[in-house]
Each structure stands twice: as C-alpha cells, then as structure tokens.
Amino acid sequence: MNKLLLLDGNSLTYRAFFALPPMSDASGRNTNAVYGFTMMLLKLMEDEQPTHFAVAFDASKKTFRHDTYAEYKGGREKTPGELREQFPLVRDVCKAFGISVLELNQYEADDIIGTLSKNKSFDQVTVVTGDKDLLQLIDDRVTVYLTKRGITDVETMNEAAFKERYEGLAPIQMIDLKGLMGDKSDNIPGIPGVGEKTALKLITKYGSVEALYEHTDELKGKQKEKVEANEREAKMSKQLATIHTSVPIDLSPDELVFHPYDVSKVKPLFVDLQFKSLLGKLSGTTEEESAPKQELQQIDIGQHDLSKAVLLLEQLQDDYFEEDVIGVAIASDAGVTVGQLDLLQDERVRAWVEEETQPTICLDAKQTIIQLKRQGLTLRGYEDLLVAGYLLNLSGGTTLSSIAAHFSYSLTEDEAVYGKGAKIHIPEQVILHRHIGEKAFAVLTLFQRVTDELNQNEQTALYEELERPLVSVLAEMEWAGIHVDVSTLQEMEVDLRERLNQLEKSIHELAGEPFNINSPKQLGVILFEKLGLPPVKKTKTGYSTAADVLEKLAPMHPVIEKIMHYRELGKLQSTYVEGLQKVIKEDGKIHTRYTQTLTQTGRLSSVNPNLQNIPIRLEEGRRIRKAFTASEPDWLLYAVDYSQIELRIMAHMSQDEKMLAAFLHDEDIHTSTAANVFKVSPEEVTSLMRRQAKAVNFGIIYGISDYGLSQNLGITRKEAQTFIDTYFEQFPGVKTFMDAAIERAREHGYVETMLKRRRNIPDIHSRNFNLRGFAERTAINTPIQGTAADIIKKAMIDVDRTLQASDLKSRLLLQVHDELIFEGPKDEMDALESLVKQAMEHTVTLDVPLRADGSVGETWFDTK
Known part of the structure; x- marks a missing residue:
C-alpha cells in the first residue's frame, strides 16, 4: 500500500x-x-x-x-x-x-x-x-x-x-465557514461580527455561501444587514480560503518515494547543530555513539530560596489574554521545579508572588502579571529580564536569545544550565518541561549579568525608576481595556461600504471596464496598457502600483486620485472599522497590548490591535474614535497630550536663546520662528509663513534636507536650502546642538537621552554616504524623540501613583505617543484634569515649561 x-x-x-x-x-x-x-x-x-x-x-x-x-x-x-x-x-x-x-x-x-x-x-x-x-x-x-x-x-x-467537530458538515465546507467567519491569521475578512458559531449555523442550514445568498430573505435584523452588506467579501473570502x-x-x-535514511548523512548535520540527545534516536546508532544522557532530578519547592528566584509561565503564542499557560517553572541557585498551574497553589509560592518586598524575577513581567491575574493572583514585586535587557540597546530586537547571545551564553539543548551541580528530573513524555526549566534558569543567570552591565552604563535608575515600574502601569491599562460601541462601527461600515461601491463604479467608468481594483496586476494593466500612463517602475511580478507611484501619476489622469482614495477608505474599512470589531472581547472592550521592548527610541508600540495608528488625517479616520466610549454609566473620557514637547526639549538641549525665550514667554513657537526667519514682527506673520516655519521646526528635529523640505513645501531645493540656512543663522544654538550630537555619536558610537537611554549608531563611521547620513540624522533625533518618550513614560507612572493615592475611581486606559486617555465618573472630571495636568507638567524639570492640554467628552472623538 x-x-x-x-x-x-x-x-x-x-x-x-x-x-x-x-x-x-x-x-x-x-x-x-x-x-x-x-x-x-x-x-x-x-x-x-x-x-x-x-x-x-x-x-x-x-x-x-x-x-x-x-x-x-x-x-x-x-x-x-x-x-x-x-x-x-x-x-x-x-x-x-x-x-x-x-x-x-x-x-x-x-x-x-x-x-x-x-x-x-x-x-x-x-x-x-x-x-x-x-x-x-x-x-x-x-x-x-x-x-x-x-x-x-x-x-x-x-x-x-x-x-463530529463541525456539526455534520463535510470537510470541503470548511471553505464556506471561512467565507463567513474569515480568518484573522490570514487577514481574510469574512463577514464582520460573524464567528464560528454563527457561520456553522448558517452553513448547516444553507450548505454553502452561494446558497446563503439565494435565501437572504429568510434572515432577519442585524444578521440580514451584515450578510447582505458583505456579499462580495464573503464570496471573496471563500475563494481565498479554497x-x-x-x-x-x-x-x-x-520521485517522492521514501527510503530508510542514511545515518551517515544525518549524523554530521546533528553534530553540527549540536543535537546531542537526538543522535541516540537515529536508527542504527549505538549507545556508545550517542551523546551521554544527563541524569536529571527535580527539586522540591521547599528547597528554593525565593528571595532570588525566577517564575516562568510558558505559553505558546503572544496573546496572554487568550493563550493558556502550558507549563510553570521556578528556578533558583538550588535548581529548578517544573510543573503545571497547580504549582501556583502552593502556599509558599502564593505568598512569594504577592509579597512586594521579595521581587519575582520574570522573563516578561507584564505577561506574568496578566496570567497571574487570570488565576486570581497579584504579582506585587517583580524584576523583568526583557525590559532590563532592552536598555542594553541590542540589535535585532530584545529576546531571551538576543540577550543570551550578547553575553555569549549558550542555550543549546544539552547545556548544563541547572546551577552548581543541581539537577532536575522530568519525565520523557514532557520534554517541553525540560526546556521550560532550562529557560527559567537562563533567566536567573542572565538577569544578574544584565543588571551588572546596566550599572556600568549608569542606567540602573532608568530601569528601576522608569521602565520597571511602567510594566505594572501598562498591565493595568491592558487589563482595564477600553469600551467600544459596536453599533457606531457597524454604522460606519455600512456608510463606507456604500462610498466604496460608488468609488468603484466611478473608477470602472473612468477606466472603461470593470476590474479588481485590489489586484496590483489588473490595476497595472489598466493604468499602463489600456490608459497608456508611463510606468514609473517595475517589480518582479509586473508594474508597480505602489502609493509613491500613484502620487506621481495623479496629475496625469483623474482615475488616479479616485484609486488612491479608494485604497485609503478600503484600508480604513478592513483594518479598523471591520478589524476592530473582530478584536472586541466578551466584556465589550478592546484590550490592546503595549510592547515596551521594541523601538530604539524608547517609544511604546501598541499591537493586536494597534490603537496608536488609527489614521486621523482623513475625517473618516477621526470618526472611528467616536466608537470609543467610557465603560460605565455617567462616566466620561478625558484625553490630554503634551504641547510641542519635542520642540521644548530641543530648546532645553540646544539652549538656543530665541527658542528658550519663545517658550518662556508662552509665545506660539511657529509664529515666533517665522518672525525671526522672515524678519518681520509676529503680527505680520502670514498663515503661509507660519506653515513654512512649522515644517522647518519639526523637520530640523528629524534632520530634514533641502530636498525633503522642498517636497514638503512645494518649493525649489535652492529656496529650501536658503530657508534652512536662514533658520540656523537665527537659531545658532540649534545648529551647535546638532553638530555636537553628531560628534558625540562619532566619539562614543552611541547617543543618550536625558535619562540615559542609549541608542547605538554603528553606521556613524560608514563610508556609504546614505548610511552615514541616516546615522547622523539619527544622532540628532534620538536624544529629542527618546527624551520625549521617557517623559511621557515617567508621567504615566507619576499619574498612576497619584491616582492610587487619591480617592478617585478614574483610571488610565490608553497611551498614544504624547497623549493619555482616561475614563472616570462625570463628577470627577475637574479633579482628574487638575491632578493629571499637575503630574504631567512637573514630571521632569526643563529650562522651559512643559504644557499639557486636555479636554473631556463622551467619546474619544469628542475630547478633541
């Protein structure tokens, strides 16, 4: 057979x-x-x-x-x-x-x-x-x-x-299920709001997606509206899933025949990969040839010194709100204890976890806090290896592997990482647990090495006073979540669907025939073959229809502008209006996860979903914020952000007299800049002058070139360079600061923020002009942008501590770069605003005042 x-x-x-x-x-x-x-x-x-x-x-x-x-x-x-x-x-x-x-x-x-x-x-x-x-x-x-x-x-x-699993359906009907419920992992849209349960019910009754659409008259209410409004998406999703x-x-x-493998070909590869324990599993390999098996013995919980120990909760995927813990490990100098969640029920372990003065060393403290919350436990004192390692500014991201590589610490499968002679015993059928044990002991060993290096770098305070306490603030924000009014998103969905349909008809009319606008291949044929537009560039698969290409083609044909708008609305629809509905949990909230160990500037990033990237350039994007509301009756939202924080930091760091004076006298910085550059009085500054000054003010922070400024302002490169030269004449302290930042990077190989956050800049000495130029711009920008990131983080900690010390019920929900969003009872809003502004404006001391501006509203949209 x-x-x-x-x-x-x-x-x-x-x-x-x-x-x-x-x-x-x-x-x-x-x-x-x-x-x-x-x-x-x-x-x-x-x-x-x-x-x-x-x-x-x-x-x-x-x-x-x-x-x-x-x-x-x-x-x-x-x-x-x-x-x-x-x-x-x-x-x-x-x-x-x-x-x-x-x-x-x-x-x-x-x-x-x-x-x-x-x-x-x-x-x-x-x-x-x-x-x-x-x-x-x-x-x-x-x-x-x-x-x-x-x-x-x-x-x-x-x-x-x-x-049995799918209630009598045939396997081929899996594609019909996917047509209705979509697939988040493959970004197959399906019908928003239709999950597996509803999809099963509909396909069991009608048999297929196509048959469902022949009987939509039998559906009722919201379900009927959703199904009818998303016919194209459902049929496309089925096609994608097939x-x-x-x-x-x-x-x-x-050619696929499999013969007994040749050990002589496999063994050298296993040796090269250092798979010692797997050598003995090769057929024909003698016991003498295989690697000696390590004698392992697990220690009892009572043998641990928990004053310096690791708690590791292992899960398969990143989402700790959904993923279950598949193993628990406790590691100390004495050895390792590995087991399941019942380890957490041990009285000594529970006391250790909830004791603030006996910190628990974690690989990822935020994940541990959330997973323990799901078990009814509160982690009060903690250390965080990933957060501490992140401050070492490792290239390629911060993981256990990258930290281990930084210290040349081996994580091979047979490494003796159990301490001084300590051994553990784990049954063979639970081999994963052995790895969890090794991982836990690696965390214990590496944490000491990381903290030693932080001390050498004078970054201990950055870890202990900023990044570590921020972990629990973020955990509480994630756990609280933000309430979302689904009906608002559903109304937007219907409206956008109609607008997209209208745009599609208009595009087809201008193109002279129907085609799939979302297909780069079909779009390329229409634009460059049928309409005869000049192809800007080609890819391996054909004509490029990327955004930058369409922008260059926009003046040549009216269809281009409509295609660009169609794409913008389409992405808004699929990624946010539909996408946000898919990640609302049973409590009616979205629980975004904040990543603290990713960016090189120190900024937080938001994932699953990314609430920091909701586009607000388009009115339709801003309207999405109307769906975000307070979670309790008679509660409101309060949003507050720093005013021009990066320019204030630039004034402080550059000590430029005119910039300092503008902020100290509470002048409009862009008007002040325009007045100086154009050599007119503030009253004579026009809106165009102010717009140009604003472009230079923010452009300077990012090391803007004459070409970049000319593109932003629609002027010639010569005019742009004259503008930049005049700016530096009027603000010489800024030019001095920029030159000094580049020189420091050349001397040390890194730059720092006010709070000692480092960013390595290895390309500062590159012979490649483009790489060196980018490195120089990074040297200028990082101290400013990184300091801004540090300030908002410290403000979050200060606000959280002040709130906890007060009698207010209000709580912090979101951070969107320089903006914080809170919710609380209506009658607390005045007190909340006073408390938050006080904390944010005094979180650090600069030579210019920090200013925080905020407002209250029933929705996030209403707070602006």
Whole structure:
C-alpha cells in the first residue's frame, strides 16, 4: 500500500519555534525551531512508516491570492529574525533524511499539499499541519493530523472526526465557514461580527455561501444587514480560503518515494547543530555513539530560596489574554521545579508572588502579571529580564536569545544550565518541561549579568525608576481595556461600504471596464496598457502600483486620485472599522497590548490591535474614535497630550536663546520662528509663513534636507536650502546642538537621552554616504524623540501613583505617543484634569515649561 506523508513545513517550523525556548549552537545560530521540527520528523517516521514523503514550504510572500485581495495576510507581524534564519536549516534536515522538499513561486505550501493529496496514485495520505485550512482536504483517503500544544501532540481528523467537530458538515465546507467567519491569521475578512458559531449555523442550514445568498430573505435584523452588506467579501473570502489542487508540479509519485535514511548523512548535520540527545534516536546508532544522557532530578519547592528566584509561565503564542499557560517553572541557585498551574497553589509560592518586598524575577513581567491575574493572583514585586535587557540597546530586537547571545551564553539543548551541580528530573513524555526549566534558569543567570552591565552604563535608575515600574502601569491599562460601541462601527461600515461601491463604479467608468481594483496586476494593466500612463517602475511580478507611484501619476489622469482614495477608505474599512470589531472581547472592550521592548527610541508600540495608528488625517479616520466610549454609566473620557514637547526639549538641549525665550514667554513657537526667519514682527506673520516655519521646526528635529523640505513645501531645493540656512543663522544654538550630537555619536558610537537611554549608531563611521547620513540624522533625533518618550513614560507612572493615592475611581486606559486617555465618573472630571495636568507638567524639570492640554467628552472623538 502506497502511503504518502505530507508535512506543512512553514506551519510546523513556526509552531516548533514558539513551543520551545530559545536555543543556539556554539556559533550563535538559533536552533530551537529546527530541533522541534526534527523531533517531530523522527516521531512521524517511526509511527507512520510512510512509503512516500514530502515537506512543502511557502516559496514567496506574494501568491496568486494577492491578485484577488492585495491585503491577504496583510495583518501578520513580521517573522522574527530568529525564526526566519532557521528555515534553511529545516530544509537541510529534510534533505539529509532523504525527504522531498517542495516549493513553488506564486503558490502556498497548502496548494502543493492539496494537489498531492488528490493524486490517486496514493492509497493513503496523511497531512500534518497546524493550519485548520487543510481540513478541507479530508476525504476517505486523506487524514489530517492537526498539531495542538507543544510539538508532538496531534489531533487526528478524518471524515468522522470532522463531522463530529463541525456539526455534520463535510470537510470541503470548511471553505464556506471561512467565507463567513474569515480568518484573522490570514487577514481574510469574512463577514464582520460573524464567528464560528454563527457561520456553522448558517452553513448547516444553507450548505454553502452561494446558497446563503439565494435565501437572504429568510434572515432577519442585524444578521440580514451584515450578510447582505458583505456579499462580495464573503464570496471573496471563500475563494481565498479554497486550496488550489491543480498546482503545476512536475513530479511523479516515484520521485517522492521514501527510503530508510542514511545515518551517515544525518549524523554530521546533528553534530553540527549540536543535537546531542537526538543522535541516540537515529536508527542504527549505538549507545556508545550517542551523546551521554544527563541524569536529571527535580527539586522540591521547599528547597528554593525565593528571595532570588525566577517564575516562568510558558505559553505558546503572544496573546496572554487568550493563550493558556502550558507549563510553570521556578528556578533558583538550588535548581529548578517544573510543573503545571497547580504549582501556583502552593502556599509558599502564593505568598512569594504577592509579597512586594521579595521581587519575582520574570522573563516578561507584564505577561506574568496578566496570567497571574487570570488565576486570581497579584504579582506585587517583580524584576523583568526583557525590559532590563532592552536598555542594553541590542540589535535585532530584545529576546531571551538576543540577550543570551550578547553575553555569549549558550542555550543549546544539552547545556548544563541547572546551577552548581543541581539537577532536575522530568519525565520523557514532557520534554517541553525540560526546556521550560532550562529557560527559567537562563533567566536567573542572565538577569544578574544584565543588571551588572546596566550599572556600568549608569542606567540602573532608568530601569528601576522608569521602565520597571511602567510594566505594572501598562498591565493595568491592558487589563482595564477600553469600551467600544459596536453599533457606531457597524454604522460606519455600512456608510463606507456604500462610498466604496460608488468609488468603484466611478473608477470602472473612468477606466472603461470593470476590474479588481485590489489586484496590483489588473490595476497595472489598466493604468499602463489600456490608459497608456508611463510606468514609473517595475517589480518582479509586473508594474508597480505602489502609493509613491500613484502620487506621481495623479496629475496625469483623474482615475488616479479616485484609486488612491479608494485604497485609503478600503484600508480604513478592513483594518479598523471591520478589524476592530473582530478584536472586541466578551466584556465589550478592546484590550490592546503595549510592547515596551521594541523601538530604539524608547517609544511604546501598541499591537493586536494597534490603537496608536488609527489614521486621523482623513475625517473618516477621526470618526472611528467616536466608537470609543467610557465603560460605565455617567462616566466620561478625558484625553490630554503634551504641547510641542519635542520642540521644548530641543530648546532645553540646544539652549538656543530665541527658542528658550519663545517658550518662556508662552509665545506660539511657529509664529515666533517665522518672525525671526522672515524678519518681520509676529503680527505680520502670514498663515503661509507660519506653515513654512512649522515644517522647518519639526523637520530640523528629524534632520530634514533641502530636498525633503522642498517636497514638503512645494518649493525649489535652492529656496529650501536658503530657508534652512536662514533658520540656523537665527537659531545658532540649534545648529551647535546638532553638530555636537553628531560628534558625540562619532566619539562614543552611541547617543543618550536625558535619562540615559542609549541608542547605538554603528553606521556613524560608514563610508556609504546614505548610511552615514541616516546615522547622523539619527544622532540628532534620538536624544529629542527618546527624551520625549521617557517623559511621557515617567508621567504615566507619576499619574498612576497619584491616582492610587487619591480617592478617585478614574483610571488610565490608553497611551498614544504624547497623549493619555482616561475614563472616570462625570463628577470627577475637574479633579482628574487638575491632578493629571499637575503630574504631567512637573514630571521632569526643563529650562522651559512643559504644557499639557486636555479636554473631556463622551467619546474619544469628542475630547478633541
């Protein structure tokens, strides 16, 4: 019997990466994903005994699905560099075992698997994946192993199991379910507000998306409105979710035959990757040839000195509001204790977690705080390795792996990281727990090294007084969430849908024929072949229709402006109006997560969803803020932000006399600048003069060039350079500050903010003009922008402490760069405004006053 085993290479590698802690070999290569994938390979080869074997990978980011929907998979976060670099190693492992590796441009791994699974040459096909999309392939010959938690735990899905799980539906109807409920991970829109439960009910009744739309007269109320308003999206989503089963793969079944692997080809790769414990699992390898197995013994909780110990709560994915804890580890100098959540019920552990004077060392304290809250526990005292390591300004992001690499600390799978002779015992079937134990002890060891370096850099205060206390403030903000009025978003959705339809008709009329506006390929043909516009640039797949290209073409044809507007409204609709509805939790709130360890300037970033990037340039974007309201009856929102904080910091740092005087006398800084540059009185400054001065004021902070300023103001480069030269003549202190900042970067290789946050600038000595120029602009901007980030963080801490010491019920909900958003009872608003302004305006002392301006409203929109 021919038995084909098909593996979804991308899915399984991704799962292995997030299931196992960071590991690296002696050369610093990350290997945890390769290790986990290899463990799964060995287990599958032993259990399945396939006659034919293949692993499919995605060949490129762009596929034929992007021609249908340009935003397909558009919401995904960038693949971590630590994972991306392991894909070639995973391919090497497959090839060493003699397993066929398949990939094809313009197609996904799913399509390759789908095509092979339908080949009748194979009597039995087993697909292994973590992606539920592949369940649509199940039939009497095809079984899908769906990975669950960890790396070896799978759920067998055949026709009977699928029908039981999905209430009698056939596997092929999975594409109809996806058509209605969409797929957040692939950015397939579906119908907003329709989840799996509703989709199951509708497809069970009507059988397919198409049949549903033949019976919309049977639907009622809001459901009927949603379904009818999103017909195009539902049918497109079904199309996107459908796996292509006729990929042009020029392969015969004989080319997929799997023979017993040659140990002599696999062993050298395992040695190179330092997979010592896996050597003994290779068939034909003797006990003497395999690596000696470490004798492990777990210590009891009572043996730990909890005055200096690590608590690690492991989860598979990032979202700690959704993800469950899959393992718990406590590490101290004595050793490691590993187990499940019941470890947290130990009286000594509970007392340790809730004792403020006995800090708990965490890898990620915010994740730990939230997960403990979900268990009814409050983490009061903590240390945070990722936050502390972030201040070392590591390149490539801050992870356990990057911190370990910085200190040349090995995270290999067999590293003796259990302390001075300490050993732990973990059952073989719970191999993940061993890794959690190693990870916890690595946190313990690395935290001491990180804090030692922070002390050497004079950054201890930055960690202890700013970044560490901010963690709990952010955790409380995330836990509180912000209430969203769904009906407001739904009304916007209907309105935008109508406007998009009107724009689409107008674009088709101007183009002379209907086409898919979201398809770059079809759009390129219309613009550059039918309408004869000059192609600005080409890509590997055809004409470029990127935003910068369309901006250059705008004066040449009226259709361009409409296409640009269509794109803006389309993104607003899919990313925010529809997208925000999908992330509202059961409590009616959005709980965005703040990332504290990402940006090099020190700014916070907001993810899942990003509430800092709601576009407010368009009126439609500003209207989205109307959906954000207070969560309690008779409560209001209060939004407050710093006025021109970066320019005030520039005045303080540059000590330019005219800038200082403008702020000290509470003058309008742009009018003052215009008066000085144009050499007129403030009363004679026109709106155009002020606009130009404003462009220079903010441009100077970012090291703007004559070309950049000319583009901003619509003037010649010569005029722009004259403007810049005149500015520096009038504000010589600014020029001196900029030159000194570049010189400091050249001397030290880094620049600092007022509070000692560092940013390394390695390209400051580059021979490449562009790289060196960017480095110089970074040297000017970072001390200013970074100090602004530090000030708003410190203000958040000060405000939080003041609120906690007061009797007010009001609370901080959001931070959007220089803006803070609060909610509270209507009768507290005057007291809240006074308290917040006082804290924000006195959080640091500058040579010019800080000013915070705010207002109250029933919605976020109303506060401006």
